[in-house]
Amino acid sequence: MIDRVVDLALDVPKIVMEAAVPTSSPVFEGHWPGYPVMPAVLLIETMAQTSGLLILARTRFARLPFLAAVKNAKIRRSVFPGETMTVEGLLLHEGSGFTVARGQIHVGGKQVCEAELTHRVMPFPDPKVRAEIESVAAQVGLPLGVMSDAG
């Protein structure tokens, strides 16, 4: 869902990413026929992935985040194919085995949706999974310095 890291501030902790809504996708064929609109659940998933990447960076890829709860989600306007989303994730709390973040999406400088996201965080099931996810994170521009030191 997300294309590249625009800004990462681990001391805040906050991340800003960019995500381009594709101009065509099987998702749009049914949602809606003749009037393609990004489904709201995918907007939430975009925010969850952004916050998840921040969690991975904060833990130096020691923990894998799983979305557990979505609260106070508001979709202020529809998002359409071809639009570019600026997605922000701000960690509000890092608990023991969980995090709470605020996600926001802006299009054209205007906020289009937000939600509070709770993630459970758990150890990676095995090193290969972590390596795969580190590879994906590197592709979207996450700095190598936040990756785990393990090979």
Place this chain on the structure above:
Amino acid sequence: MSSTFDTVADIIAETCDIPREDIKPESHAINDLEIDSLDFLDIAFAIDKAFGIKLPLEQWTQEVNDGKATTDQYFVLSNLCARIDELIAAKRA
């Protein structure tokens, strides 16, 4: 000034929509109040913020799973409040 128990009970009542009068010091969060693990994350978040601490949920869960502790030790509310007070004291030390 509210006691630790009053604060925790208020949090549980609001977070889980449980009548405040049903929440007692001897109540077990899971067995009596039927709070599931996801709702307990909400409670932990609120407790962490209210007291400026970090409940070591992972450690407690591991101890219970390893047979080194019972759920009563951490989830009976009077015991939970005692753990909270210990964490507050440790933070101030």
